[in-house]
Amino acid sequence: MYPYLQRLGRSLMLPVAVLPVAALMLGIGYAIDSQGGNQFSALLMTAGDTILSNLGILFALGVALGMSNDRDGSSALSGLVAFLMVTTLLKPDKLTDIVNIPLEELSYSFEKIDNAFIGIISGLTASSLYNKFSKTRLPDAFAFFSGRRMVPILTSIAMIFVSGLLYFIWPPVYEGLVGFGEWISGMGWFGAALYGFFNRLLIPTGLHHALNAVFWFDLIGINDIGNFWASVGEKGVTGMYQAGFFPVMMFGLPAAGLAIYRKADPRYRKEVGSLYLAGAVTAFVTGVTEPIEFSFMFIAPVLYFAHAILSMLSLGFAAFMQ
Template sequence: MMQKIQKFGGAMFTPVMLFAFAGVVIGFGTLFTTEVIFGPLAAPGTMWYGVWNVILQGGWTVFNQLPLLFAVSLPIGLANKQNARCCMEALVGYLTFQYFVSTMLSQWGGFFGVDFAAEVGGTSGLAMIASIKTLDMGMIGALAVSGIIIAIHNKFYEVELPEWLGVFAGSTFVYIITFFVMIPVAFAACLLWPHVQDGIRAFQGFVATTGTLGVGVFAFLERALIPFGLHHLMYSPFYYDNAVVDGGIYTAFATALPQIAASTDSLKELAPYAAFTCSSWSKIFGCPGIALAFYATAKPEKKKELLSLLIPITLTAIFCGVTEPIEFTFLFIAPPLFIVHCVLAALLAMAINMVGCVGVFAGGLIEISSLNFIPLMANHWQQYAMTLVVGLVFTAIWFVVFRFLIVKFDFKTPGREDDAEQVKFHSKAEYRAAKNGELASGATADVDEADPYAVMAAGVLELLGGADNIVDVTNCVTRLRVNVKDETLVADDPDFKSIGTSGIAKNGKGMQVIIGLKVPKVRDRFEALL
């Protein structure tokens, strides 16, 4: 069951990778169309405003169609075969479901307790999806319906029909079954979802009363679930669905950017719901403190070698928001350090919340600058300056605490390994070999050695026990997620680090190889070897 949950968590993250660019476009579009910042140049009706408004509205594509995007993207990671066809089936099936719901509510809305004549949005519980007026089921509804369609696809796509019915085979047969399955599913949604919406609204009220403590608990759990690959399931309902605000924090905050930019009130007063998008702070301020502690406690003869590793992975955490490369360097070597890291992340999030700084702070510095600092700096620079001070204080705290614990308990963090246990992860030569397309000894043959992604894929496959040991594979933003038949055939963490990855997280038969932002390309080569 855990393997399936992890695989689902990785699959649902596929469309999230589009959000960083969309957020940058919205941030700049909002900035350049805000009259309070650019004056008459940005007034509606000017050529400047018109051009930037076109770009801004295009940037809204991803966030305005989130349910549809999640429904279509889920098969990429979960369909066992013919993923592209399954995406088409999911699109048609999801739209069919919405038409069923819309028609049922328009005819029998009173029976279901839904005022279908109400305007969409607000407290009506209604939304427009692909120009269909329907129940606002958000990301959860889209994932549920898409999951049903994927199950139908996996079971019935290759069913052999009599030759005279051959025209109805494959995707057509899947859609036929989906069509009739969606009728009771739509009825159940109309019957049950209005009550779920009541529960969501009650939860929104509860979360709003938890204040700073609630932010700390959320920040701790978000970090703590990373080793299990379940953090996506933790934050997604907050960020992209209706858990704390209608439409999700990303959409609500981006929509309100012009009003926030024009106001001098506290960010916390203007957008209290945005307190939970707070994971950026531990990436920007925590990871440098950890890296400094590793460097300060490393053996003198290993410091130069270690520095070449720490600089890129620390910059990746700060600017891109990808922390697995640095966190997985000590997660398995010294688990207590990771727990301390989670606690410090929670305390930092609480401290920044107390100074009133909220917003979309979930990615790296590039993303959060476009959605926060650039459009909002003019009227909110004081809060950002206070946040910088608090963050730097916590960087020092991270450094002092980690350094003390590493020395006190002699944790074998990077640069402190025993000479007899030279961890290949620290071998610059081998790392370069993997990057430059040189196969390690024993790597899979018939691989294009000029392609570094193919070389890494071959090495990963070999360390996972070979093609015969692979059940299925998917990926999230940084990890190759693989289920294997026999976990005893999988190599150890240092072996994976020796080929240029950041290690492996094992959970039974579920394996997560930490590769980084190039994981989609590695996965393509990996699947080609199966």
């Protein structure tokens, strides 16, 4: 299991490598004009958000390619097919026709189906099918569809069944996390600490957005980010679900990157240094921490758990001190 997770972690390095430049474009754009009225800032924000809003599809491509035996491009195509199938079949406006249920009766969780977790599932499914069937030969009459060409076809069929499973699994998982967030929201500084812990633990799956919806936005009336920017709310309370992240983003994770660089094999230290330097600048300037986190979360899961604990302490302490 551990070698499999290490291989998955290496596979994610390809899509993760593009995140720093996207985050920097977004950060610079917001620094110029946070309202987007400036044309150049609007251009930068749109360009950066294009990448950051499509992590799912990037992960599907990267995982499918990295987890395939020979890293052939058709495996990445299969990952793309897998992701498009599941996110389209479970899109609310499509799903209402498929299951014959009114749109307003569908779970709101399906609005968040195109996430990193679904991308990883799509990539793993596609790579598994590729490794098993990419060398399969069909009878002469169907020879054109043999080998690698058969894999995207099989992947599209497989994802129909995966989508069927997710139709039942995804809503209770997503809604359960939202309910959990609502429950801990009444615990004051200790609730903020728990939020920080589970926010970090859920990043590998993309499900941290379920908790973010509770605390950062107006799902249940907290609206921490909106109230902070509007200078409304309660002094010492508004912003309590954000403040503790700043020490982590600006100092904790860059320091972790420096530590990993110093302990890296000298043969690879230059590559490791360039990766973590870019990730550190991105985390410090923009608050986008995924380039650093995805570089070690699967390769060193115990270290990532320690990162979640330290994030919990940072959010709890900041909220306690108001």
